[in-house]
Amino acid sequence: MQLVRGLHNLRPEHRGCVVTIGNFDGVHRGHQAILARLRERARTLGVPTCVVIFEPQPREYFAPDTAPARLARLRDKVELLTVEGIDRVLCLAFNERLSRLSATEFVETILVDGLGVRHLEVGDDFRFGCDRAGDFAFLVDAGRQYGFSVEAAYTVEQDGLRVSSTEVRKALADADFALAAALLGRPYCISGRVLHGQKLARQLGTPTANIQLKRRRVPLSGVYLTSAEIDGKVWPGVANIGVRPTVAGDGRPHLEIHLLDFAGDLYGRRLTVEFHHKLREEQRFASLEALKSAIDADIAAARAHWHAQPLTKSLK
Numbered sequence: 001m002q003l004v005r006g007l008h009n010l011r012p013e014h015r016g017c018v019v020t021i022g023n024f025d026g027v028h029r030g031h032q033a034i035l036a037r038l039r040e041r042a043r044t045l046g047v048p049t050c051v052v053i054f055e056p057q058p059r060e061y062f063a064p065d066t067a068p069a070r071l072a073r074l075r076d077k078v079e080l081l082t083v084e085g086i087d088r089v090l091c092l093a094f095n096e097r098l099s100r101l102s103a104t105e106f107v108e109t110i111l112v113d114g115l116g117v118r119h120l121e122v123g124d125d126f127r128f129g130c131d132r133a134g135d136f137a138f139l140v141d142a143g144r145q146y147g148f149s150v151e152a153a154y155t156v157e158q159d160g161l162r163v164s165s166t167e168v169r170k171a172l173a174d175a176d177f178a179l180a181a182a183l184l185g186r187p188y189c190i191s192g193r194v195l196h197g198q199k200l201a202r203q204l205g206t207p208t209a210n211i212q213l214k215r216r217r218v219p220l221s222g223v224y225l226t227s228a229e230i231d232g233k234v235w236p237g238v239a240n241i242g243v244r245p246t247v248a249g250d251g252r253p254h255l256e257i258h259l260l261d262f263a264g265d266l267y268g269r270r271l272t273v274e275f276h277h278k279l280r281e282e283q284r285f286a287s288l289e290a291l292k293s294a295i296d297a298d299i300a301a302a303r304a305h306w307h308a309q310p311l312t313k314s315l316k
Contacts, residue, residue: 001078001081001082001086001087001088001089002087002088002089003078003088003089003091004088004089004090004091005091006091006092006093007090007092007109007110007114010090010114010115014050014088014090014114014115014116015114015115015116016047016048016116016118017042017047017048017049017050017087017088017115017116017117017118018038018041018042018045018047018048018049018050018117018118018119018120018121019038019049019050019051019052019111019115019117019119019120019121020034020035020038020050020051020052020120020121020122020153021051021052021053021120021122021126021128022034022051022052022053022122022123022126023053023054023057023058023165024051024053024077024081025057025068025070025071025072025077025165026071026072026080026165026168026184027072027077027080027081027084027184028163028164028165028168028183028184028185029156029158029163029183029184029185030153030155030156030162030163030164032084032185033153033154033156034121034153035049035051035081035084035085035086036084037121037151037153038051038086038121039085039086041119041121041151042087045118045119047118048087048088049085049086049087049088050086050087050088050089050090050115051081051086051088051089051090052089052090052092052110052115053074053077053089053090053091053092054091054092054093054094054098055074055091055092055093055094056094057070057094058094058099060094060216061094061095061099062099064216067216067217068165068166068169068217069169069215069217069218069219070215070216070217070218070219071165071168071169071188071219073191073192073213073214073215074091075191076191078091090114090115092110099130100130101129101130102129102130102133103128103129103130103133103134103138104129104134104142105129106128106129106134107134107138107139107142107146108146111142111146111148112146112148117146117148118148118149119148119149119150119151120139120143120148120149120150120151121150121151121153122136122139122150122152122153123136123152123153124136124152124153126139136150136152158182158183159182161183163183167183168180168183168184168188168219169219171183172188172219172220172275173219173220175222175224175277175278177275177276177277187274187275188274188275189272189273189274189275190211190213190218190220190241190255190272190273190275191270191271191272191273192211192212192213192214192255192270192271193211193212193268193269193270193271194209194210194211194212194266194267194268194269194270194271195210195211195212195267196210196267206258206292206295206296206299207258208239208240208256208257208258209228209256209257209258209259209266209271210254210255210256211254211255211256211257211271211273213252213253213254213255215253216252217253218241218253218255220241220275221241221242221253221281221282222240222241222242222278222279222280222281222282223238223239223240223278223279223280223281223282223298224238224239224240224241224275224276224277224278224279225237225238225275225276225277225278225279225302225305225306226238226239226257226273226274226275226276227273227274227276227311228257228259228271228272228273228274229272230259230262230264230266230269230271234311235259235260235261235262236259236260236302236306236311237257237258237259237260237262237302238257238258238260238279238298238299238301238302239255239256239257239258239273239275240254240255240256240282241253241254241255241256241282242254242282243282255273257271257273258295258299260299260302260303260306277305279298279301279302280298
């Protein structure tokens with residue numbers, strides 16, 4: 001799969017493809033259905049598939065403090081799109097210049113001149129261009145003018161529930177990881193690189209791997225039963241994800257995971273953490289001693305859980 005960062009990096013060989021546009025946050029089963037139809041149309045036309053995404057996502061640009069929590073970072077999204085067999089991802093920087101493009105300029109600059117689109121697959125509620133003036137009907141008219149076909153993506157349901165990134169976030173907020181996995185088509189995981197932290201947990205007798213999140217908001221907060229795969233072996237653990245209110249922090253979310261009975265150096269490694277069950281909410285403690293007692297209780301609960309329900313490998 002080829003990642004093209006920015007319209008200026010498109011080359012003549014990138015022209016002529018079937019395209020879909022969107023956030024694709026989480027690449028859930030609804031997205032997967034769109035991508036399957038895109039691949040089918042690409043085979044029919046004998047051209048590559050291309051997914052156009054934005055970084056940051058439009059709502060993160062216009063309202064960063066109230067934008068929905070990210071299900072997946074850019075790197076994770078690209079990896080998931082690769083798994084789905086997509087040939088090319090065009091990642092456009094969503095900035096003032098892009099936000100000011102009219103619907104006509106968007107079509108002409110990106111779809112026609114940039115990608116030479118042969119077929120476009122989007123939701124029938126898709127809006128684009130300055131002031132969101134462009135819609136599905138606009139694209140159909142543009143397709144007639146410029147010679148590309150347009151098809152509306154249909155809704156995918158799971159047990160009567162419309163599959164969407166919003167519903168995945170709701171399931172995660174309710175700690176319903178079975179529902180989240182059903183909507184996603186895989187267990188919910190967070191990936192990131194292990195960085196050096198304050199090493200406070202080590203001082204408290206429970207060393208943790210501090211995983212870089214690189215996002216303003218995450219869809220989870222609290223203490224969870226988790227697992228992580230290291231060199232082919234899945235290790236059960238317990239993790240805290242949140243702003244660490246008991247210790248002085250930067251106010252940004254952090255993920256810290258303690259792997260039961262693991263001994264080794266993880267600094268600099270990229271870990272994928274799967275979430276299984278919520279133990280409790282994150283809370284502020286009056287002292288480090290009280291924090292240590294809570295951590296010890298969390299680890300004891302994790303050991304009891306994994307003893308009663310041995311972990312089977314389910315990480316992707």
